[in-house]
Amino acid sequence: MSQELLKNVLEAVVDGDVEAVTEFTEKAVAAGVKPLEILNEGLVKGIEVVGERFAEGDYFLPDLILGAKAMDAGISVIEPLLTSEKRDFLGKVMIGTVEGDLHDIGKNIVIMMLKSNGFEVFDLGVDVPSKVFVDKVKELKPQIVGISALLTTTVNKQKEIIELLQEEGLRDQVKVIIGGAPINQAWADKIGADGYGEDALSAVALCKNLLGIK
Amino acid sequence: MDFEFFNETELEQMHRATVEILTKIGISTLSDRLKGLLLDNGCKEQGGRILFTEEVIEKALKTVPSNFNLYGRNGCELVIEMGKQKAYAQTCVGAPSVIDLETEEKRDATLKDLEDFAKLADALENIHLISPVFPRDVPQEIIVTSETAATLRYSSKPQRICAESSHELPYIIEVLAAAAGGMEALRQRPIAYIEVSTISPLNSGFHPAEALIDIVEAGIPLGIVPCPMMGATGPVTLAGCVAQHNAEILSSVVASQLLKPGAPVVMSPRVTFMDMKTGLGLWAMPEQGLAAAASAQLAKYYNIPSTVTGYSGAAKVADIQSGYEHLYNALLPALIGTDIIAAAGSLDNCLISCYAMLVIDDELSSVIRHTIAGCEVSEDTLAIDVIEEIVKTNEAFLGHKHTRKHLRAGAFWKPPIGDRSTYDSWAVNKMKLEDKARQKAKELLATHEVVPLSPEADAEIDEILKKALKESTNN
Ligand code: B1M
Numbered sequence: 001m002s003q004e005l006l007k008n009v010l011e012a013v014v015d016g017d018v019e020a021v022t023e024f025t026e027k028a029v030a031a032g033v034k035p036l037e038i039l040n041e042g043l044v045k046g047i048e049v050v051g052e053r054f055a056e057g058d059y060f061l062p063d064l065i066l067g068a069k070a071m072d073a074g075i076s077v078i079e080p081l082l083t084s085e086k087r088d089f090l091g092k093v094m095i096g097t098v099e100g101d102l103h104d105i106g107k108n109i110v111i112m113m114l115k116s117n118g119f120e121v122f123d124l125g126v127d128v129p130s131k132v133f134v135d136k137v138k139e140l141k142p143q144i145v146g147i148s149a150l151l152t153t154t155v156n157k158q159k160e161i162i163e164l165l166q167e168e169g170l171r172d173q174v175k176v177i178i179g180g181a182p183i184n185q186a187w188a189d190k191i192g193a194d195g196y197g198e199d200a201l202s203a204v205a206l207c208k209n210l211l212g213i214k
Numbered sequence: 215m216d217f218e219f220f221n222e223t224e225l226e227q228m229h230r231a232t233v234e235i236l237t238k239i240g241i242s243t244l245s246d247r248l249k250g251l252l253l254d255n256g257c258k259e260q261g262g263r264i265l266f267t268e269e270v271i272e273k274a275l276k277t278v279p280s281n282f283n284l285y286g287r288n289g290c291e292l293v294i295e296m297g298k299q300k301a302y303a304q305t306c307v308g309a310p311s312v313i314d315l316e317t318e319e320k321r322d323a324t325l326k327d328l329e330d331f332a333k334l335a336d337a338l339e340n341i342h343l344i345s346p347v348f349p350r351d352v353p354q355e356i357i358v359t360s361e362t363a364a365t366l367r368y369s370s371k372p373q374r375i376c377a378e379s380s381h382e383l384p385y386i387i388e389v390l391a392a393a394a395g396g397m398e399a400l401r402q403r404p405i406a407y408i409e410v411s412t413i414s415p416l417n418s419g420f421h422p423a424e425a426l427i428d429i430v431e432a433g434i435p436l437g438i439v440p441c442p443m444m445g446a447t448g449p450v451t452l453a454g455c456v457a458q459h460n461a462e463i464l465s466s467v468v469a470s471q472l473l474k475p476g477a478p479v480v481m482s483p484r485v486t487f488m489d490m491k492t493g494l495g496l497w498a499m500p501e502q503g504l505a506a507a508a509s510a511q512l513a514k515y516y517n518i519p520s521t522v523t524g525y526s527g528a529a530k531v532a533d534i535q536s537g538y539e540h541l542y543n544a545l546l547p548a549l550i551g552t553d554i555i556a557a558a559g560s561l562d563n564c565l566i567s568c569y570a571m572l573v574i575d576d577e578l579s580s581v582i583r584h585t586i587a588g589c590e591v592s593e594d595t596l597a598i599d600v601i602e603e604i605v606k607t608n609e610a611f612l613g614h615k616h617t618r619k620h621l622r623a624g625a626f627w628k629p630p631i632g633d634r635s636t637y638d639s640w641a642v643n644k645m646k647l648e649d650k651a652r653q654k655a656k657e658l659l660a661t662h663e664v665v666p667l668s669p670e671a672d673a674e675i676d677e678i679l680k681k682a683l684k685e686s687t688n689n
Contacts, residue, residue, distance in 0.1 A: 060491060061491070102419060106493065152354070
């Protein structure tokens with residue numbers, strides 16, 4: 001019975017079906033399946049299948065987003081029950097688009113990919129002043145700060161943020177990754193970023209790499 | 215020549231969908247000026263969004279000019295007749311990188327590139343309007359002002375400017391006025407149109423909205439150029455994305471007319487799409503060209519001048535792929551009818567500008583304009599008497615005056631660089647089109663002379679740049 005329900009949860013995540021995930025997760029809870037088991041054997045396994053299918057070329061970005069949404073729906077059912085057993089994230093990442101820049105499509109895809117890969121992600125939005133980046137680092141204490149900039153006129157803000165982090169003595173406490181259409185490795189090296197992501201997949205690989213996750 | 219993308223019923227459906235989007239979903243904005251303008255004129259606020267009414271939309275659509283002209287500065291004879299759907303070609307704006315003409319490698323765009331692209335476009339007969347690459351080596355606080363000035367110095371052709379924010383606008387307009395011979399002269403004979411990018415879906419933001427108002431108030435032609443991506447910031451379906459986009463653009467058209475009835479505006483649809491594997495923004499074929507054709511037909515339906523992006527694709531070098539992508543994406547909307555086709559010289563989804571590609575796009579622009587000029591059907595062109603005469607006399611058409619006359623009048627299109635020689639004469643150098651394009655770019659850059667700005671205008675522009683830099687770095 002509980003195996004069957006876990007399978008249902010897993011399949012519903014693979015289908016990206018929010019209603020079904022909610023329903024089966026609730027049923028599993030009612031049937032006495034441990035929340036952590038639902039999480040690991042149902043929800044997380046489901047999103048792993050989604051990731052595999054994406055890597056194999058059968059799934060596309062919308063499948064990833066819908067899968068992540070479905071997983072989130074299941075998590076919100078069991079979260080209140082997980083009090084003592086903290087959810088294991090791969091790491092904590094904070095991302096925003098710099099001041100003067102309104103481009104957010106790429107940043108949002110990166111966030112979605114990080115989430116579906118098991119990272120906890122905080123989104124600062126667009127047009128974010130450098131000082132806010134720094135304040136948020138103090139407040140949220142992420143392991144990685146991601147800075148997106150799409151305009152050649154705003155890429156300098158990435159540099160400014162890194163300098164501010166330095167001034168505030170925070171630079172050693174966080175890894176900084178950057179991205180956006182005009183960004184390349186040379187720029188990342190020049191401003192002393194810890195890495196640059198050409199696209200969302202490489203951004204995920206980069207984050208794993210920086211945190212020493214295989 | 216008469217082509218349509220939507221039939222009459224579909225066109226009506228597209229318009230009704232646009233109205234439904236504007237009246238039910240409306241737009242958002244952070245600009246109190248735009249909000250005030252719309253609400254004062256009968257729009258309503260609901261849940262933080264501004265909803266239009268059919269009356270407001272209709273009233274505004276009545277006052278939009280169906281045509282107006284753009285001009286070059288001193289030394290330019292070109293008159294851009296907006297509204298006549300002549301498919302003028304415009305260079306790509308904003309590329310952060312270029313393909314170096316010597317090394318053929320991709321590198322950051324510099325001020326020298328901006329100047330060279332402007333000069334090359336000035337020399338190319340079938341490129342009509344200039345929009346700049348984005349140089350990395352100018353003070354970024356006044357980048358658009360610097361670009362405008364540099365473009366004016368290296369080309370006399372009309373310009374298309376993209377306002378990045380509202381703060382630089384006063385300087386940009388001053389620079390244009392200096393070149394045009396004063397503010398009034400600029401209004402009478404605009405040498406540029408300025409575009410704002412609102413944000414999809416249906417958000418006019420703060421800067422785009424403020425810039426829109428400032429441009430209309432200054433009396434300069436306004437362009438509206440949001441850029442939704444099918445499946446990301448607009449529906450994945452072409453009809454849905456075009457309808458949403460049309461509503462976004464119309465919302466700004468309406469605002470311009472409420473502010474100043476009769477103000478010249480341009481609809482600049484840019485429906486792009488996304489690679490669903492990588493998330494890359496694509497300006498490739500066929501979706502880009504189809505959506506441009508569909509949107510252009512809507513602008514035509516409203517009798518409002520339009521521009522589309524046509525000279526674009528995903529290819530990374532000037533090659534066969536970039537050639538067919540650009541031709542496909544540009545020809546489709548040109549056949550439907552549009553005024554300006556943008557992004558000439560672009561590669562890599564408008565992220566790279568390439569000298570060789572600009573020369574190739576000049577060739578494409580030439581054949582596209584030749585195509586849409588259509589075919590005259592008259593007694594003279596039907597030439598029945600000539601046929602009769604030739605058949606009866608057993609002569610050849612080759613020796614008839616009718617042939618010579620029409621050949622001289624341009625009956626056949628002449629490719630500016632495309633090869634049509636015999637195999638043997640081609641085999642002497644075995645040059646590919648890309649090589650010829652590079653060679654022509656180098657030749658033109660070495661020999662072309664741009665008519666200079668008047669010394670007074672030049673000096674005045676210098677002063678404006680100095681002032682702009684001082685004021686922008688002070689605060
Ligand atoms: C932290 O770690 C990481 C790691 C990886 C990261 C990362 C962070 N962030 C991104 N990545 C990476 O992963 C992502 C997924 O693969 C990738 O993200 P990307 O963002 O690169 O890719 C996205 C998934 C898809 N791509 C995009 O979303 C950008 C597409 C293009 C077409 C684009 C769009 C859509 C828009 N624009 Co704008 N726009 C262009 C773009 C041209 C292009 N072909 O890229 C570009 C960037 N825009 C430009 C310009 C000039 C402008 N835009 C403007 C406005 C807009 C719209 C509002 C219309 C819209 C943005 C809507 C939105 N919600 O974001 C204006 C500026 C507004 C402002 N102040 O920000 C305006 C000034 C006006 C204009 N139209 O010309 C050009 C920049 C020129 C330059 N040299 O700086 C431009 C290259 C187009 C061009 N050729 O003119 C990677 O870069």
